[in-house]
Amino acid sequence: MTVDTEIIDDAYALDSGLIEQVLLAVEHQSQPELLTIFAELHEADIADLLEQLHSEDRRAVIQLWGDELDAGVLTELEAGVRDEIMAETPHQVLADAVRELETDDVVYLVEDLDEAQQEKLLDSLDTADRVAVEQSLQYDEYSAGRLMQREIVVAPQHWTVGDIIDFMRSTEDLPDVFYEVIITDAMMHPVGTVSLSTIMGAKRDVRLTDIMKEDFRTIPVDQSQEDVAYAFNQYNLVSAPVIDHNGRLVGVITIDDAMEVLEDEAEEDMRLLAGLGDEELSSRVWETAKLRFPWLAVNLLTAVIASMVIALFTDTIEAIVALAVLMPIVASMGGNAGTQSLTVAVRAIATRDLTPANAKRIVLRETLVGLANGIAFAVIIGLVGYVWFGNAMLGVVLGAAMIVNLLVAGTAGILIPIGLDKLGADPALASGTFVTTVTDVVGFFAFLGLAGALLL
Amino acid sequence: MTVDTEIIDDAYALDSGLIEQVLLAVEHQSQPELLTIFAELHEADIADLLEQLHSEDRRAVIQLWGDELDAGVLTELEAGVRDEIMAETPHQVLADAVRELETDDVVYLVEDLDEAQQEKLLDSLDTADRVAVEQSLQYDEYSAGRLMQREIVVAPQHWTVGDIIDFMRSTEDLPDVFYEVIITDAMMHPVGTVSLSTIMGAKRDVRLTDIMKEDFRTIPVDQSQEDVAYAFNQYNLVSAPVIDHNGRLVGVITIDDAMEVLEDEAEEDMRLLAGLGDEELSSRVWETAKLRFPWLAVNLLTAVIASMVIALFTDTIEAIVALAVLMPIVASMGGNAGTQSLTVAVRAIATRDLTPANAKRIVLRETLVGLANGIAFAVIIGLVGYVWFGNAMLGVVLGAAMIVNLLVAGTAGILIPIGLDKLGADPALASGTFVTTVTDVVGFFAFLGLAGALLL
Numbered sequence: 001m002t003v004d005t006e007i008i009d010d011a012y013a014l015d016s017g018l019i020e021q022v023l024l025a026v027e028h029q030s031q032p033e034l035l036t037i038f039a040e041l042h043e044a045d046i047a048d049l050l051e052q053l054h055s056e057d058r059r060a061v062i063q064l065w066g067d068e069l070d071a072g073v074l075t076e077l078e079a080g081v082r083d084e085i086m087a088e089t090p091h092q093v094l095a096d097a098v099r100e101l102e103t104d105d106v107v108y109l110v111e112d113l114d115e116a117q118q119e120k121l122l123d124s125l126d127t128a129d130r131v132a133v134e135q136s137l138q139y140d141e142y143s144a145g146r147l148m149q150r151e152i153v154v155a156p157q158h159w160t161v162g163d164i165i166d167f168m169r170s171t172e173d174l175p176d177v178f179y180e181v182i183i184t185d186a187m188m189h190p191v192g193t194v195s196l197s198t199i200m201g202a203k204r205d206v207r208l209t210d211i212m213k214e215d216f217r218t219i220p221v222d223q224s225q226e227d228v229a230y231a232f233n234q235y236n237l238v239s240a241p242v243i244d245h246n247g248r249l250v251g252v253i254t255i256d257d258a259m260e261v262l263e264d265e266a267e268e269d270m271r272l273l274a275g276l277g278d279e280e281l282s283s284r285v286w287e288t289a290k291l292r293f294p295w296l297a298v299n300l301l302t303a304v305i306a307s308m309v310i311a312l313f314t315d316t317i318e319a320i321v322a323l324a325v326l327m328p329i330v331a332s333m334g335g336n337a338g339t340q341s342l343t344v345a346v347r348a349i350a351t352r353d354l355t356p357a358n359a360k361r362i363v364l365r366e367t368l369v370g371l372a373n374g375i376a377f378a379v380i381i382g383l384v385g386y387v388w389f390g391n392a393m394l395g396v397v398l399g400a401a402m403i404v405n406l407l408v409a410g411t412a413g414i415l416i417p418i419g420l421d422k423l424g425a426d427p428a429l430a431s432g433t434f435v436t437t438v439t440d441v442v443g444f445f446a447f448l449g450l451a452g453a454l455l456l
Numbered sequence: 457m458t459v460d461t462e463i464i465d466d467a468y469a470l471d472s473g474l475i476e477q478v479l480l481a482v483e484h485q486s487q488p489e490l491l492t493i494f495a496e497l498h499e500a501d502i503a504d505l506l507e508q509l510h511s512e513d514r515r516a517v518i519q520l521w522g523d524e525l526d527a528g529v530l531t532e533l534e535a536g537v538r539d540e541i542m543a544e545t546p547h548q549v550l551a552d553a554v555r556e557l558e559t560d561d562v563v564y565l566v567e568d569l570d571e572a573q574q575e576k577l578l579d580s581l582d583t584a585d586r587v588a589v590e591q592s593l594q595y596d597e598y599s600a601g602r603l604m605q606r607e608i609v610v611a612p613q614h615w616t617v618g619d620i621i622d623f624m625r626s627t628e629d630l631p632d633v634f635y636e637v638i639i640t641d642a643m644m645h646p647v648g649t650v651s652l653s654t655i656m657g658a659k660r661d662v663r664l665t666d667i668m669k670e671d672f673r674t675i676p677v678d679q680s681q682e683d684v685a686y687a688f689n690q691y692n693l694v695s696a697p698v699i700d701h702n703g704r705l706v707g708v709i710t711i712d713d714a715m716e717v718l719e720d721e722a723e724e725d726m727r728l729l730a731g732l733g734d735e736e737l738s739s740r741v742w743e744t745a746k747l748r749f750p751w752l753a754v755n756l757l758t759a760v761i762a763s764m765v766i767a768l769f770t771d772t773i774e775a776i777v778a779l780a781v782l783m784p785i786v787a788s789m790g791g792n793a794g795t796q797s798l799t800v801a802v803r804a805i806a807t808r809d810l811t812p813a814n815a816k817r818i819v820l821r822e823t824l825v826g827l828a829n830g831i832a833f834a835v836i837i838g839l840v841g842y843v844w845f846g847n848a849m850l851g852v853v854l855g856a857a858m859i860v861n862l863l864v865a866g867t868a869g870i871l872i873p874i875g876l877d878k879l880g881a882d883p884a885l886a887s888g889t890f891v892t893t894v895t896d897v898v899g900f901f902a903f904l905g906l907a908g909a910l911l912l
Binding site for chain 2: 343
């Protein structure tokens with residue numbers, strides 16, 4: 001099989017010559033050559049490049065890279081490739097690399113390792129960092145506690161602009177990234193935040209409490225990452241203090257972390273709607289097939305249920321074989337209309353736009369939209385059926401079944417995700433299969449049932 | 457119809473009592489009451505609240521709000537609701553409100569208005585802002601030029617940390633949000649950027665050129681918003697200078713704008729995969745039905761094509777009516793497996809992870825995954841068919857058709873979006889319909905064809 005693989009319109013696509021250069025460096029066994037190539041690339045691009053290599057080539061590149069391994073690249077890799085690389089890298093190289101990271105990145109790297117590996121890697125950190133990482137790991141996965149960084153710039157309430165500037169000038173170990181200073185009382189309860197741009201626009205003798213923002217939002221440390229991402233998006237936050245159960249400051253979350261979660265959540269909804277598991281682009285055939293199998297199995301079950309409905313009408317089909325020809329049309333249109341309603345509902349629930357206040361109205365709208373398009377397509381398909389098979393009553397049956405099925409599709413498409421959400425499940429979870437089961441069953445039943453009643 | 461509409465697990469859901477309070481304020485015709493409620497809410501929450509009202513109630517709220525209208529709320533609204541509100545608001549109120557916005561928000565608000573309305577609103581701005589907005593409007597919609605803000609903090613190369621701090625302290629009109637200072641040469645070409653946190657950590661007499669980042673990324677003013685969002689996500693950017701064709705600084709894009717685009721792009725892919733147009737949650741029944749009609753019409757066409765394939769085999773079906781019962785199973789499994797491959801491909805193309813370097817491997821993987829699951833489900837469905845109808849050969853036919861269809865599904869699911877991308881179309885565009893057409897046609901043809909050859 002040959003595939004012409006040129007993909008157009010990619011402002012940030014990796015130069016395809018790069019991979020050849022890297023492989024050439026491996027062939028020459030020249031670490032300097034490799035380092036020269038990597039020096040020009042962002043960590044995220046090196047990660048993408050590594051992901052695109054065959055796994056034997058990747059192993060050779062990592063070996064050649066040796067103790068120059070950049071832990072920042074590890075944080076940008078897909079989990080599968082990262083695990084593979086971390087398993088193959090000598091412990092000392094890994095330990096040296098990880099020591100360069102901020103604590104939130106260390107947490108991200110080690111959280112999926114087994115305890116022994118985790119222990120070993122954490123041992124190589126400074127005590128302060130080690131304690132910070134271990135504390136973060138005590139929070140639930142996918143919680144704000146895991147997402148936050150513990151490096152914070154804090155000022156007491158009596159400080160002036162001059163005090164905080166002097167403090168920053170004299171501190172060696174400022175966080176890599178921060179956008180605001182958090183003002184706390186003596187008990188470490190945050191009382192306000194001041195953005196760096198506000199501080200820089202103020203005179204030295206101004207008190208921070210006079211220019212601080214008092215109506216800032218804090219994030220509870222056990223809040224889900226999904227809610228954190230929503231808050232950043234909804235309220236245009238750039239950075240937010242994280243507090244523990246006693247209201248004390250324990251960390252800070254910045255927008256870049258929230259952006260990643262937001263992207264992950266949207267992707268997860270898409271995956272769930274399509275019936276995909278945790279596979280990655282680098283997953284192998286066998287693993288990918290295994291992960292997709294359960295979803296297909298559920299679909300098989302629902303397809304068999306639809307078939308059982310058809311089996312109820314074998315006499316009718318034997319009498320009029322045209323029914324077998326036309327019946328998939330009604331089912332297919334229902335599936336499509338149901339998926340439209342479903343996708344609207346899943347998105348609206350994710351963005352908190354579907355609420356108790358408007359749910360009734362939206363459900364009604366989806367039902368009426370189903371009815372409206374049901375009528376429109378009833379006319380069209382009725383004519384098609386009539387012209388094709390020369391039987392006016394067959395057209396009527398087709399049209400009536402279409403109206404019923406599109407009406408049901410609209411209603412099921414919105415009620416099923418709302419129902420899943422109320423049960424505490426992800427509204428996207430397998431809801432596509434539920435909806436098409438409903439539209440298949442109703443579609444076949446309405447069409448064949450009406451045909452039996454009106455045509456025989 | 458009654459719907460129990462409680463939706464759980466929403467940390468940031470609007471208090472449902474709020475809407476009642478707002479309607480009560482309207483009933484009392486008490487603007488102070490309304491303002492008290494709104495004072496507690498973020499602009500984005502006020503926007504959500506307005507979206508959730510019936511349109512008559514919304515009109516009453518806007519009237520009561522009167523000249524206290526907050527233009528920031530307008531920027532957070534769905535386009536449909538925004539247009540409705542802007543059309544009903546007296547010009548002077550709108551003009552006063554808009555004058556409070558940053559230029560990028562003004563651009564966002566006015567870009568969809570017709571020329572006369574746009575003109576009228578722009579007339580109410582200060583000359584400087586007006587010129588800035590008009591220049592932005594000259595760039596293509598969905599380009600970096602539309603996304604950027606023109607308020608920038610720039611420093612010449614000879615400035616020290618002290619110079620920039622003094623400049624900021626003495627400037628009244630600093631941008632609302634900025635994270636870095638851009639250093640330019642005399643021709644306004646950016647030569648480096650310094651984050652505010654770096655400036656604050658440095659002594660007054662340090663030259664900015666000594667602490668600036670020289671390997672920063674610039675965004676060409678005509679780059680697509682999608683590429684801009686990708687760059688922010690991939691390279692963890694927080695802010696990036698925008699340059700014109702001559703390399704001169706014309707604006708800056710910040711991460712909050714990029715985050716919005718990223719969210720929009722993910723949503724667009726979901727919509728296209730589901731066959732949804734530009735509808736909004738507030739769209740009315742008729743409008744929504746009209747927007748969904750074309751996608752359903754395409755689906756009807758493909759469903760008719762699938763029916764035509766079945767029509768080729770009416771003799772076979774007449775001879776063995778069990779075939780009509782079982783044939784949707786093969787088609788449905790193919791559709792599902794195809795959607796899995798398709799979704800993987802659409803995401804991987806959007807995140808630039810599917811590239812010429814690995815496309816061949818991924819296509820091969822998808823084909824083999826289809827084959828593997830095809831074999832697995834061939835065994836299962838073969839047994840089901842045998843047990844159900846007591847005909848071993850029928851089981852063999854079902855199994856063989858399943859293998860063929862899942863193999864084709866995997867291949868079509870990946871090749872169709874790659875093909876659309878190469879043609880310059882959005883890979884998600886109607887690709888779901890294309891894929892299910894292929895799997896329906898192949899599914900029916902393989903199953904009924906094999907049955908005709910082996911069972912008659």
